[in-house]
């Protein structure tokens with residue numbers, strides 16, 4: 488049986504970067520519980536458009552939890568209250584009739600609000616750029632056994648590579664730290680032979696970039712791990728810490 | 742040596758400073774607790790212990806200077822990190838909820854740390870710099886703990902210290918990069934156990950003196 492619910496939404500509205508924003512209250516009525524959170528916002532936006540009002544801006548692309556574009560903080564939880572889900576994969580069956588939802592953008596000095604719930608996450612690209620290149624030959628696929636990789640390492644590397652770069656870790660961190668993001672990138676490459684030659688340089692440069700981009704410092708509070716839609720673990724931060732110390736103490740890099 | 746500066750002064754380097762100094766303080770707490778246990782032996786046992794300790798002479802001074810240096814590093818670095826972390830989120834969330842990651846300890850590190858700092862200052866004035874011409878160290882401690890205000894504050898701060906190390910202990914391991922599924926549960930367990938030992942160990946001594954020992 489289909490069930491529909493009525494919600495009260497308190498949504499952050501902000502014209503553009505640097506401008507003062509405010510919460511505005513909207514009603515979302517007869518929302519099907521089969522909808523996703525973004526589809527619920529689509530319904531609200533359709534109403535707003537019909538009334539000639541400005542629709543609520545929010546980021547999204549794949550709507551299947553793999554691109555990392557979507558994300559907002561719902562009642563204090565990045566990507567909403569469900570574990571291991573992106574906002575686009577969050578379904579309205581997890582909410583009840585009469586709920587009030589406060590919806591805010593990621594809050595971080597490194598992520599300025601562009602409009603409403605849309606933030607500028609270019610800082611994450613700058614971090615990736617700072618990490619630099621790895622040396623793999625282009626062309627046809629290499630012979631699978633020419634570079635041996637243990638299943639164990641490849642699994643761990645894949646776990647880290649699951650990061651979709653949505654920024655929820657930074658949004659969730661009480662310190663606004665990007666350590667889980669960097670930890671995932673460092674681990675992803677440092678665990679594989681292909682990423683080893685540049686591992687030291689990568690660790691030093693990514694941390695330098697992180698410090699310059701306005702992120703906070705990690706206090707091992709682990710809210711990032713709790714909120715990551717891909718459930719990336721803080722063992723990756725520990726590996727980053729090791730790689731970083733190694734880079735300074737036993738490599739030529741500085 | 743500029744690499745050393747870049748290393749130490751990066752966010753990660755500062756974290757390592759916090760972890761190193763914090764972990765040394767944890768070890769200091771263990772030693773301090775063993776010393777304090779002498780209070781259960783009464784006046785002579787404790788005064789005897791204090792005397793033996795001071796016979797170490799210059800070693801004590803070196804140790805004290807080391808603690809002071811580490812203290813300054815821990816407090817200054819902690820303050821810088823606290824400021825930077827605060828500044829990293831200029832607009833706060835209207836609603837904040839935990840996803841289950843944070844604990845009482847981790848959420849309050851700067852505040853419990855600050856309380857400990859204030860306590861340490863008064864603690865040193867009370868016991869370390871106390872005038873010992875007319876009273877032995879045991880008498881000074883005993884008099885203090887027979888005062889209800891002293892007693893209550895001391896016990897409260899011991900709980901605060903326990904909360905600080907309940908996160909700090911395992912967090913230092915994570916900062917050093919020592920996190921592995923094989924032993925992290927053990928370290929987390931140790932962290933909690935350490936917090937209990939510190940809280941109960943230090944906290945029960947003044948209660949014992951106030952209740953079971955005459956002034």
Ligand code: HEM
Nearest residue numbers: 706759760763764766767819851854855858909912913916
């Ligand atoms: C009994 C004395 C103390 C002990 C045993 C202690 C121990 C620790 C330990 C083990 C850590 C964890 C380091 C890490 O996360 O890697 C820590 C963190 C911290 N301590 Fe202390 N501490 C003490 C006193 C203080 C004082 C006096 C202050 C400040 C006024 C302070 C402020 C902090 C702060 C702010 C952190 C968190 C740093 C961060 O991760 O961002 N602590 N402490």
Ligand code: FES
Nearest residue numbers: 548550555557575
């Ligand atoms: S829209 Fe792609 S992950 Fe949500």
